[in-house]
Amino acid sequence: MSFYISLSGLKASQVDLATISNNVSNVSSTAFKKSKTIFGDIFAAAPMQTTNQVAGQGVRVQGVTQQFTQGTLETTDKTLDLAIAGEGYFTVKGEDGTISYTRNGAFAVDDNRFAVDTTGARIQIFPVDPQTGVTTIDPTTATPANLVDLNIPTNNPNTPTAQLTSVGVDKKGLVSAVYADGSTLYLGQVAMASFNSQEGLRQEGDAHWSATVASGNPLLGTANQGMYGSVNSGMLERSNVDITDELVALIAAQRNFQANSKAIEAANTLTTTIVNLRT
Template sequence: MSFYISLSGLKASQTDLSTVANNVANVSSTAFKKSKAQFGDIFAAAPMQTTSQVAGQGVRVQGVTQQFTQGTVETTDKTLDLAITGEGFFTVKGEDGNVGYTRNGAFAVDENRFVVDTTGSRIQVFAVDPQTGVPTGATTGATPADLSDLQIPTTLNGAAGGAQLTSVGVSKAGLVSAVYADGSTVYLGQVALASFNSQEGLRQQGDAHWTSTVASGDPMLGTANQGLFGAVNSGSLERSNVDITEELVNLIAAQRNFQANSKAIEAANTLTTTIVNLRT
């Protein structure tokens, strides 16, 4: 039995090592969220058995959960680099029409002047009045179907021969505005942020992207600086929330646990060999 107990310890230590290694590998990944392995003991006894005389049967991995703590915000001076300080996720739509959520605000414009992230997904915004910037629809209770792609035309209203685009701005509330050569200011949309009842229930997609699941609940959409949503900082990016010093300490602890379980297997093997050789 001790072989299997120690074997479960080895497997748990391997999972812990893999989790820490993944955190360390992504220390420079934009908006990466570190993970932590959680473990629980295994115990079993017959209904009429005295549990105080029964040892446990080892350990099992309960899950590997992500830690959605705030990462360090780094200044980049690029207008379309956006960082959320506080709660919320950017809402993006991929080429396949699937909606995802991310904290990676490294946005740029594609050949059609749509604002896209590093995976080519288009950021979603609430439609606003071009002159006042006031949302034209309700933001409370909205669904991803109520959102639209953000496009930044190079000329005023996209008209041929119109005034040329001179600058783009994004406010703390996520309101995107464009200024043109004739002095006109046009509001293009307001960045839609999403929140969830259980962030740990989100499904990872890689590249700091997640999709909603039954465990996470449906997204609650809203605008920045309102209610539970944080502010949008233009010209900044959120870095990984991995603390390299803490991860290296965890790495040493996981390594020691692996070595200890290996020693337990070695001791059990020595005892078994001794018993087998009693008759010889």
């Protein structure tokens, strides 16, 4: 039995080592969220058996959960670099129409003048009145189907000869464009999403997540209020991995692996001794 107990410890240590290694390898990934391995003991006894005379039967991995703590905000001075200070997510739509959610706000303009992230997905916004910036739909009752892509036209739609001079994004996620004739047009308000259970989100890679039954449906809203956090233009959120903590955890996981290996070695020595006595 001791062989299998130690074997379960080896397998659990391998998962822990893989999790920590993934954290360390993504220390420079924008908006990456570190993970933590959760363990649980295995115990079984017969209904009439006294449990204080029974040893446990090893360990099992209950799951690998992400830690959605705030990462450090880094200044980039690029207007379309957006960082969230809070618990919200940007809503983006992939080329295949799939909606996902991200904290990676490294947006840029593609050849069609749409604002896209590093995967080519377009950021979603609430439509607004171009003159006043007031949303034309109620964000609290909106669904992802009500959102539109953010398009930044090179020329003023009302005055085609007036070219774009600058783009701005305020704390509430309201995107504005200033043109050469001095006019300002509001292009939309960044759609923020929140979830009842962040831990239930499904990882998609590149700091993207998708909604699941466990996370619940996205709760859409605007930035700088409630649970959505504020949008900071000209900044990016760094990984929340603390390299010092991870290296200490890596050493502990390595020692745990070695200890279980020694336990198997000791059990093997004991078994060999008993076999030699019989022969």
